[in-house]
Amino acid sequence: MALATKAVMIRQQLDKCPTGVRGLDEITSGGLPKGRPTLVCGSAGSGKTLLGMQFLVMGALKYGEPGVFMSFEETGEELAQNVRSLGFDLKDLEAKKKIFVDYVHVERSEIEETGEYDLEGLFIRLGNAIDTIGAKRVVLDTVETLFSGLSNAAIVRAELKRLFRWLKDKGMTAVITGEKGVNTLTRHGLEEYVSDCVIFLDHRVTEQISTRRLRIIKYRGSTHGTNEFPFLIDNDGIHVMPITSLGLKHVVSRERISSGIPRLDAMLGGKGYYRGSTVLISGTAGTGKTSLAAQFADAACRRGERCLFLAFEESESQIGRNMRSIGIDLAQWVKKGRLQVQAERPTLYGLEAHLAEIQNIIPRFKPSVVVIDPISNLSTVASFIDVKSMLIRLLDLLKSQGVTTMLTALTPAGRSSLESTDIGISSLADAWLLLRDIEIGGERNRGMYILKSRGMAHSNQVREFRLTPHGVDLLDVYVGPAGVLTGSARLAQEAREKAEAASSEAEIEIKRLNLESRRKAMEAEIEAIRSRYKAEEAETERHLVQARQRQVLLGEDRVRMAKSRKADRG
Amino acid sequence: MAMKKKGSERTRVRPVAPKAWDLKLYVAGQTARSVAAFANLKKICEEHLKGQYRIQLIDLLENPKLARGDQILALPTLVRKLPTPVKKIIGDLSNKDRVLVGLDLRPRVP
Numbered sequence: 001m002a003l004a005t006k007a008v009m010i011r012q013q014l015d016k017c018p019t020g021v022r023g024l025d026e027i028t029s030g031g032l033p034k035g036r037p038t039l040v041c042g043s044a045g046s047g048k049t050l051l052g053m054q055f056l057v058m059g060a061l062k063y064g065e066p067g068v069f070m071s072f073e074e075t076g077e078e079l080a081q082n083v084r085s086l087g088f089d090l091k092d093l094e095a096k097k098k099i100f101v102d103y104v105h106v107e108r109s110e111i112e113e114t115g116e117y118d119l120e121g122l123f124i125r126l127g128n129a130i131d132t133i134g135a136k137r138v139v140l141d142t143v144e145t146l147f148s149g150l151s152n153a154a155i156v157r158a159e160l161k162r163l164f165r166w167l168k169d170k171g172m173t174a175v176i177t178g179e180k181g182v183n184t185l186t187r188h189g190l191e192e193y194v195s196d197c198v199i200f201l202d203h204r205v206t207e208q209i210s211t212r213r214l215r216i217i218k219y220r221g222s223t224h225g226t227n228e229f230p231f232l233i234d235n236d237g238i239h240v241m242p243i244t245s246l247g248l249k250h251v252v253s254r255e256r257i258s259s260g261i262p263r264l265d266a267m268l269g270g271k272g273y274y275r276g277s278t279v280l281i282s283g284t285a286g287t288g289k290t291s292l293a294a295q296f297a298d299a300a301c302r303r304g305e306r307c308l309f310l311a312f313e314e315s316e317s318q319i320g321r322n323m324r325s326i327g328i329d330l331a332q333w334v335k336k337g338r339l340q341v342q343a344e345r346p347t348l349y350g351l352e353a354h355l356a357e358i359q360n361i362i363p364r365f366k367p368s369v370v371v372i373d374p375i376s377n378l379s380t381v382a383s384f385i386d387v388k389s390m391l392i393r394l395l396d397l398l399k400s401q402g403v404t405t406m407l408t409a410l411t412p413a414g415r416s417s418l419e420s421t422d423i424g425i426s427s428l429a430d431a432w433l434l435l436r437d438i439e440i441g442g443e444r445n446r447g448m449y450i451l452k453s454r455g456m457a458h459s460n461q462v463r464e465f466r467l468t469p470h471g472v473d474l475l476d477v478y479v480g481p482a483g484v485l486t487g488s489a490r491l492a493q494e495a496r497e498k499a500e501a502a503s504s505e506a507e508i509e510i511k512r513l514n515l516e517s518r519r520k521a522m523e524a525e526i527e528a529i530r531s532r533y534k535a536e537e538a539e540t541e542r543h544l545v546q547a548r549q550r551q552v553l554l555g556e557d558r559v560r561m562a563k564s565r566k567a568d569r570g
Numbered sequence: 571m572a573m574k575k576k577g578s579e580r581t582r583v584r585p586v587a588p589k590a591w592d593l594k595l596y597v598a599g600q601t602a603r604s605v606a607a608f609a610n611l612k613k614i615c616e617e618h619l620k621g622q623y624r625i626q627l628i629d630l631l632e633n634p635k636l637a638r639g640d641q642i643l644a645l646p647t648l649v650r651k652l653p654t655p656v657k658k659i660i661g662d663l664s665n666k667d668r669v670l671v672g673l674d675l676r677p678r679v680p
Binding site: 102104105106110111112113114115116117118119120121122124125127128146150 | 642645647669
């Protein structure tokens with residue numbers, strides 16, 4: 001209880017000042033410490049000035065906080081030009097008294113130092129600028145220039161310390177930029193004076209691909225993400241990608257959606273994939289990964305949903321042509337606005353730029369299905385670890401939006417185990433279909449099976465996977481002593497079985513006929529016995545009648561004889 | 571009236587037209603340092619530029635906006651507006667030699 005109260009108190013004490021920089025406010029849980037200076041350090045070209053400028057512009061436009069930009073390096077004109085490409089109209093904001101830009105020019109060769117001095121002039125200028133527009137935010141870019149402009153470092157040091165204190169007293173949320181030193185965060189140790197919040201920007205080029213990263217080194221009295229967060233500078237300024245902060249909290253759907261192949265749906269518990277799940281299709285070259293993905297995309301569009309197809313290997317028209325050959329017309333969906341094909345070489349940008357692009361498309365296009373074909377190509381631009389981390393973030397994002405994602409991955413031929421992917425992302429997949437080629441009888445055919453499918457009963461059967469002019473078709477395979485039979489071997493087996501079946505049918509027919517004739521013979525015999533009996537019966541009857549007649553006649557004769565003898569008896 | 575004598579500032583001061591030296595001393599309030607700076611400047615000018623100079627004392631506490639125009643950071647700052655090029659000397663001007671060098675009244679010794 002006491003702890004909870006304390007936590008609330010701390011939260012109240014630490015007011016945050018939103019930067020308006022996408023992503024940064026999320027990793028700092030709200031922004032920079034309000035009314036305090038923040039040090040932003042990094043090497044040349046790492047984006048310090050831009051971060052400061054965006055902080056001010058967003059403050060002026062979104063949060064109603066005017067700001068002073070004191071530039072020690074670039075003139076107001078240069079600054080205005082530099083940020084115009086990002087859609088910031090600095091001159092307009094200056095005219096509206098929302099931003100005050102003061103260019104401070106310090107050049108050692110023009111200055112002679114003759115005794116004691118202080119930097120009160122700087123304070124007066126800054127104070128005047130703040131008062132003129134009622135500023136709440138201040139950016140000093142880069143105060144370290146003072147060290148090169150003035151020879152007395154001790155004075156500069158003392159005065160900067162005083163300046164930061166003064167800014168704090170005035171309640172200014174300030175961003176102070178500093179150039180990275182050899183072994184220190186800043187060349188002149190500014191981090192010693194600005195200790196509330198330190199943000200480090202890094203710009204690395206690995207294998208010709210540049211990646212920008214942001215890290216919060218310190219944030220006194222506040223929780224913050226400690227990771228390095230990739231960021232990029234696009235048309236709208238700085239964009240930090242804090243997706244790892246999403247966590248595993250997304251609500252899953254029970255709805256099922258068709259894979260586009262009835263037979264495959266049957267294998268997947270009869271209904272297809274779960275909506276919002278991640279489906280991985282891996283396989284060696286030419287096993288039909290793209291076709292399977294296209295079939296899925298086609299099915300989604302057919303249901304009236306929108307599908308984003310990210311192609312990292314083939315152009316849109318190439319995919320269109322190839323899929324038409326198996327009877328899938330993707331162009332119609334593009335025309336109807338249900339399918340968006342985003343085709344580009346992975347090497348065109350760094351990984352983060354790809355991620356950001358996808359992130360930008362999703363809220364605008366609102367796809368329910370996303371296909372990435374193939375993810376294995378991404379590893380050409382970054383290390384496996386980077387690709388994996390990017391994919392995790394991407395999949396988390398897609399899952400949180402309930403988007404069903406299909407990833408294809410190329411398994412290099414000749415791998416000992418097909419059940420592994422280059423990038424090791426199999427654990428991220430909810431369903432994993434494995435395509436493999438089966439070489440038998442001088443033929444190469446495609447086989448498919450479901451390696452896993454979380455949360456549903458699914459078939460464990462290997463199916464032959466065929467590309468027909470009307471789409472993907474799955475067939476049963478024959479498992480014989482020589483292994484799985486596909487292709488013509490399967491056809492031969494089918495013919496053989498048909499023949500066998502036919503011959504046994506004939507035998508049965510013969511047996512049936514035999515039986516029939518025997519039945520007839522038996523019936524004939526029965527008939528004969530019956531007629532013989534009838535004849536005997538008739539004969540016996542006749543004899544009986546004759547015997548009776550004879551008796552009657554005998555009786556009559558006796559009477560007649562007695563009459564004639566005139567017998568006295570009778 | 572303010573005639574420029576090119577190259578004349580290099581080695582020694584030649585008598586030029588009055589007020590050919592236009593000097594501005596920026597200070598912030600009447601601090602001991604600003605008073606000292608003004609006194610030091612006055613003394614140097616009387617010694618080297620008698621009759622040819624004009625000193626304008628600017629208190630930035632009263633006119634803070636003026637700091638931007640002459641790119642003032644450190645205080646006190648002495649700005650030599652004329653003769654051109656503009657020169658800046660910061661500090662309380664207690665180091666006379668350096669003031670003279672800064673004003674181009676004495677060659678810079680390597």
